[in-house]
Amino acid sequence: MDAALELRDLRKSYGDVQALDGVDLTVPSGSFFGLLGPNGAGKTTLIKILVGLVRKTGGEARVFGHDVETEYRAARDRIGLAPQEFNVDQFFPIREVLEHKAGYHGVPLERARDRADEVLKRVGIYDKRDTRFDWLSGGMKRRFVLARALITEPDLLILDEPTAGVDVQLRHELWETIVDLNRRGTTILLTTHYIEEAERLCDEVAILDSGRVLDVASPEELMRRGTDDVVVKLRDEPTAVPDFAALDDRVESVEIDGVRLVVTARQGGLVAPDIVRRLDEAGHEIVDLEIQRTSLEEVFMEMTRAGEGRATPEVASQ
Numbered sequence: 001m002d003a004a005l006e007l008r009d010l011r012k013s014y015g016d017v018q019a020l021d022g023v024d025l026t027v028p029s030g031s032f033f034g035l036l037g038p039n040g041a042g043k044t045t046l047i048k049i050l051v052g053l054v055r056k057t058g059g060e061a062r063v064f065g066h067d068v069e070t071e072y073r074a075a076r077d078r079i080g081l082a083p084q085e086f087n088v089d090q091f092f093p094i095r096e097v098l099e100h101k102a103g104y105h106g107v108p109l110e111r112a113r114d115r116a117d118e119v120l121k122r123v124g125i126y127d128k129r130d131t132r133f134d135w136l137s138g139g140m141k142r143r144f145v146l147a148r149a150l151i152t153e154p155d156l157l158i159l160d161e162p163t164a165g166v167d168v169q170l171r172h173e174l175w176e177t178i179v180d181l182n183r184r185g186t187t188i189l190l191t192t193h194y195i196e197e198a199e200r201l202c203d204e205v206a207i208l209d210s211g212r213v214l215d216v217a218s219p220e221e222l223m224r225r226g227t228d229d230v231v232v233k234l235r236d237e238p239t240a241v242p243d244f245a246a247l248d249d250r251v252e253s254v255e256i257d258g259v260r261l262v263v264t265a266r267q268g269g270l271v272a273p274d275i276v277r278r279l280d281e282a283g284h285e286i287v288d289l290e291i292q293r294t295s296l297e298e299v300f301m302e303m304t305r306a307g308e309g310r311a312t313p314e315v316a317s318q
């Protein structure tokens with residue numbers, strides 16, 4: 001079966017700015033795939049190339065085997081896009097906007113109406129079907145943009161920051177809807193700044209920085225590369241502890257602060273039982289144990305060195 005997305009040496013320059021600098025990426029059909037990267041990494045440019053809003057300057061991009069330029073229509077019809085910015089016809093009732101969109105993609109009117117009702121129900125704003133877009137609340141607008149992406153029953157759903165600025169409740173509802181679509185076979189390509197969202201939802205993530213893919217892996221694999229802190233509280237202050245770093249090469253450092261022992265190690269969860277056993281054998285009594293796991297966010301920051309060299313925002317004077 002064709003991959004949902006296949007990018008080979010994809011390039012885009014805007015004058016001197018190399019927004020995409022040779023991106024190679026395969027998104028398997030049916031996967032829940034995250035595209036992570038700091039501001040300006042090239043995520044939006046990549047998405048715009050897929051939907052024909054920006055022309056690539058080099059390389060290849062295929063959607064379910066269809067070239068996004070030479071087979072534009074076939075590629076575009078497989079994609080549903082919920083963009084970051086709202087670009088919706090403000091003045092029509094939202095149900096009509098959906099019907100127009102379906103019609104544009106060749107869905108007959110009767111079917112289009114049923115589809116519109118169906119997707120409005122799915123995202124939970126069916127009771128607003130006769131309301132204009134600009135009269136919806138911010139959260140309802142987000143839901144609507146998702147409904148619009150779903151109207152053509154896409155095989156690849158692209159979500160560019162779908163939960164930006166929405167409250168926790170709505171975020172969870174949107175996740176549920178999206179996870180459900182994925183379970184039914186829709187491939188999801190998600191860009192998000194909420195890294196914990198990617199950690200929770202995605203099978204695989206690609207880390208994009210300065211127009212290049214730094215890595216592609218599952219969130220678990222990426223997190224395994226970071227270090228965890230195994231924090232042990234002892235009954236009595238130790239004079240000496242076993243040399244954990246010499247005993248296990250996953251251990252990177254050991255710190256003793258009074259009765260508190262902090263062992264920094266890769267795969268802390270796997271190292272911890274051994275630490276406990278050795279402390280016990282050496283006669284130390286353990287009163288508390290905590291494993292502070294590395295987060296995907298920390299690994300991401302490390303990889304992209306986001307924030308490095310950025311000026312601290314000035315506080316405006318009153």
Ligand SMILES: Nc1ncnc2c1ncn2[C@@H]1O[C@H](COP(=O)(O)OP(=O)(O)OP(=O)(O)O)[C@@H](O)[C@H]1O
Pocket residue numbers: 014017018019037038039040041042043044045046
């Ligand atoms: N139309 C344009 N003209 C010139 N430069 C552009 C244009 N669009 C994007 N760029 C530049 O291309 C680079 C990648 O931008 P892009 O919007 O794709 O990044 P992004 O990863 O989506 O960022 P963000 O997370 O901030 O949305 C940036 O340096 C940006 O300034």
